[in-house]
Amino acid sequence: MTVTSTPRTGVTLRLLDKADKEIVKLDRAVLGAFYKFQHDFRRNPDAGGFDLKPLEGHDRLWSARVNREWRALMIRLGGDDWLLVSVKHRSHVHKNLDRFNYGINHITGAIEYVDLQVVEESVLRRGLTPPTAPAPAPAPAPPSAPEPVGPPPQEPLFGAYTDQQLADLGVTEPLIPIVRKLTTDDELLGLAEYAPRHTGEVLLRLRDGIPYDEVMEQVTAPVAVTEPERNLDSDDWQAAVDRSQTVVITDDESLQSILEEGDFGRWKIFLHPTQEKLVHRRYSGPARVGGGPGTGKTIVALHRVCHLVSQLPPGHTKPVLLTTFNRNLAADLRARLLSLGGPDVLARVDIAHVDQLATRIVSEADPGNTKRRIDDTTALREWRELLVETGESRWNAEFLSDEWNQVVLGQAVASRSDYFTARRAGRGRSVTRAERAGIWQLAERFTQRLETKGLETHRQVAERAARLEMARKARIDRRTEERQDRGGLHNLHFEAGSGAWLRYRYRHIVVDEAQDLSAAHWKMLRAMVPSEPDDIFLVGDTHQRIYDNQVTLGSLGVHIRGRSSRLTLSYRTTREILRDAIRVLGDADYDDLDGDTDTLAGYRSVLHGTEPSLRGARSWDEEMDLVVEQLRAWHDVPREAMAICVPTNDMVTQLADRLARSGITSSEITQDGPRGDHGVHIGTMYRFKGLEYRCLIIAGAADGLVPRASVDAWEHTDPSRHRRELHRARSLLFVAATRARDALAITWHGEPSRFLAPLIPAS
Numbered sequence: 001m002t003v004t005s006t007p008r009t010g011v012t013l014r015l016l017d018k019a020d021k022e023i024v025k026l027d028r029a030v031l032g033a034f035y036k037f038q039h040d041f042r043r044n045p046d047a048g049g050f051d052l053k054p055l056e057g058h059d060r061l062w063s064a065r066v067n068r069e070w071r072a073l074m075i076r077l078g079g080d081d082w083l084l085v086s087v088k089h090r091s092h093v094h095k096n097l098d099r100f101n102y103g104i105n106h107i108t109g110a111i112e113y114v115d116l117q118v119v120e121e122s123v124l125r126r127g128l129t130p131p132t133a134p135a136p137a138p139a140p141a142p143p144s145a146p147e148p149v150g151p152p153p154q155e156p157l158f159g160a161y162t163d164q165q166l167a168d169l170g171v172t173e174p175l176i177p178i179v180r181k182l183t184t185d186d187e188l189l190g191l192a193e194y195a196p197r198h199t200g201e202v203l204l205r206l207r208d209g210i211p212y213d214e215v216m217e218q219v220t221a222p223v224a225v226t227e228p229e230r231n232l233d234s235d236d237w238q239a240a241v242d243r244s245q246t247v248v249i250t251d252d253e254s255l256q257s258i259l260e261e262g263d264f265g266r267w268k269i270f271l272h273p274t275q276e277k278l279v280h281r282r283y284s285g286p287a288r289v290g291g292g293p294g295t296g297k298t299i300v301a302l303h304r305v306c307h308l309v310s311q312l313p314p315g316h317t318k319p320v321l322l323t324t325f326n327r328n329l330a331a332d333l334r335a336r337l338l339s340l341g342g343p344d345v346l347a348r349v350d351i352a353h354v355d356q357l358a359t360r361i362v363s364e365a366d367p368g369n370t371k372r373r374i375d376d377t378t379a380l381r382e383w384r385e386l387l388v389e390t391g392e393s394r395w396n397a398e399f400l401s402d403e404w405n406q407v408v409l410g411q412a413v414a415s416r417s418d419y420f421t422a423r424r425a426g427r428g429r430s431v432t433r434a435e436r437a438g439i440w441q442l443a444e445r446f447t448q449r450l451e452t453k454g455l456e457t458h459r460q461v462a463e464r465a466a467r468l469e470m471a472r473k474a475r476i477d478r479r480t481e482e483r484q485d486r487g488g489l490h491n492l493h494f495e496a497g498s499g500a501w502l503r504y505r506y507r508h509i510v511v512d513e514a515q516d517l518s519a520a521h522w523k524m525l526r527a528m529v530p531s532e533p534d535d536i537f538l539v540g541d542t543h544q545r546i547y548d549n550q551v552t553l554g555s556l557g558v559h560i561r562g563r564s565s566r567l568t569l570s571y572r573t574t575r576e577i578l579r580d581a582i583r584v585l586g587d588a589d590y591d592d593l594d595g596d597t598d599t600l601a602g603y604r605s606v607l608h609g610t611e612p613s614l615r616g617a618r619s620w621d622e623e624m625d626l627v628v629e630q631l632r633a634w635h636d637v638p639r640e641a642m643a644i645c646v647p648t649n650d651m652v653t654q655l656a657d658r659l660a661r662s663g664i665t666s667s668e669i670t671q672d673g674p675r676g677d678h679g680v681h682i683g684t685m686y687r688f689k690g691l692e693y694r695c696l697i698i699a700g701a702a703d704g705l706v707p708r709a710s711v712d713a714w715e716h717t718d719p720s721r722h723r724r725e726l727h728r729a730r731s732l733l734f735v736a737a738t739r740a741r742d743a744l745a746i747t748w749h750g751e752p753s754r755f756l757a758p759l760i761p762a763s
């Protein structure tokens, strides 16, 4: 008999973090049945056929029929509010009922569920079998980094801590007896797979040798419930749900993205509590989110955009700007925002990269402008030609190009007399007044030269756009004051299309890859949005700065002091890759975009994989053979999920040829992203910003190439520039290494890059 049911309103079906991991492992037919189950259950839990009943001895844990063989386990939070915690074969549901544990964690206030039997089995399984990450090529004994220090096998891993200490860190209490028995890393990883997420994070951190107090400060404190809530009512499940970011309300769409995309769709559904806080917080002014690669900065920016859109009054305009460094990244943001928020969110958001914005503004002011835009490399060629033509030899083209970009354009120096007093802090070599006069004269000839040739650099456009926007802002502010004086309307940032000519362009601006924007970009953005709460939200990591655009935001009117936060848990990279990438950075200093220093303290991962492979060859030719060998060793990974990153364009071409001769298809990563859909992606290091791959090879990591040999020419003539160039080259390698999700291989020919020294044990 078919039972038809009348939909019931007010039924909520939620999903607990990690329950989805179990669900996606079900086979397709069961997944289909589960999808139908959750849809029908939300319409009416009382409809016949669910056989909804509490498990014996568990007043809150209920089972419901998914199909003949499978049952859903759900916690009844109250009334029609249900939390799905597991889907199990019916033969496993009614046995050994003590193994089901659920409760509210006293420290985090989160709802937790564990099936002790599943955890124990996972610990045992992981203890007996090796991890299953892609294997490195069968290398002739690759030099590998030292093993993590820890107690010898068979000693309990967490013997140094009392039960109370572990519970105070927020470790799930029913798991503590199993935690006590762990003696190997594989067992620990087995536990972390099924334990509540916070427990896994704490234990892996302790196992990394991080002192107890630091784990408390870095992992537990950010997600602990605040003091007034400390005396949690351990039975107030509704309050726990409101507090808990490990629970989401399901609807057909969110479920579908989990079922179809598996781990790749999780970012849309489960934010880490620290990510969640940043997304929904109200900021009194500009806010910055930092954090190492893969910590979800872009994910936070995308959720933040959805949050800001959800707060807008209805309309057909685009008062939110989402911007980033280049076209390729902007295209990626658009695709991800569409997948997260759908067309309705996209309809309220303007997505454009910073140079595109600048071009729009300049064209608006000067519609007849037909100049061709050139990048820094082409501009440098123009400088060289100018020097040859003028016979000028006091300065070289690189110095002049830098001076023009960073000092003249960077500080909006408009006249010769301004240039005499312009600050050149951090530019290295000092210049006398007479020299400044000479440099200014050359700069004027250079701009004239570009003008005559109908050329214009992106930096020039950015600088002009900044000036135009600042002038516009000044006019808006003047008008506002006038209206206020007359006691009239003063809120001038009407939405586009409202007919008001003078208005701010946006209400909210969200910036990704903030570390690479120039001073002119910031001035332009600052002038596009009124100084109000939630005006600018920027995410970026200065360890990944690969263009020479160091700024102090405060001096550009973007005041982030007191509104700066950092994410520390990497979702992308394994612990092994992350450890080596951090070693590449060495002990160089990094800024926080506002004149202070930034660190990667607390940066961590709970993912585990193989050790990065490091292999040297005698020649580039031999090295290319190593690359082919490595790709073949990753035979079980789709080609499109692999990439090779090299230092120069020539190497891209040569490698693509070599791969073709070995029967391996490849696609070059261009300025606009990969040129084709098929094959292994190959590109120079600069192209890897913002990308990620399952397996990655960094080839050509040789001395003289990383950093380029020419960089050392600055060592004595311009030590400051030398330092900056080394910094940048190091960051490039760091960015490249952290694009790998599961496996990383680094190769070189001749001597390895000096940045790899901490990874290669001295022979």
Ligand SMILES: Nc1ncnc2c1ncn2[C@@H]1O[C@H](COP(=O)(O)OP(=O)(O)OP(=O)(O)O)[C@@H](O)[C@H]1O
Residues within 6 Å of the ligand: 264, 266, 267, 268, 270, 271, 272, 275, 291, 292, 293, 294, 295, 296, 297, 298, 299, 300, 541, 544, 570, 571, 572, 690, 692, 738
């Ligand atoms: N809460 C989450 N749940 C699941 N996956 C996540 C979560 N947050 C981030 N990720 C995943 O981690 C990876 C890195 O995220 P994202 O690109 O936002 O990091 P990022 O900090 O911007 O990195 P980078 O600085 O290297 O550009 C992505 O694959 C993303 O889907």
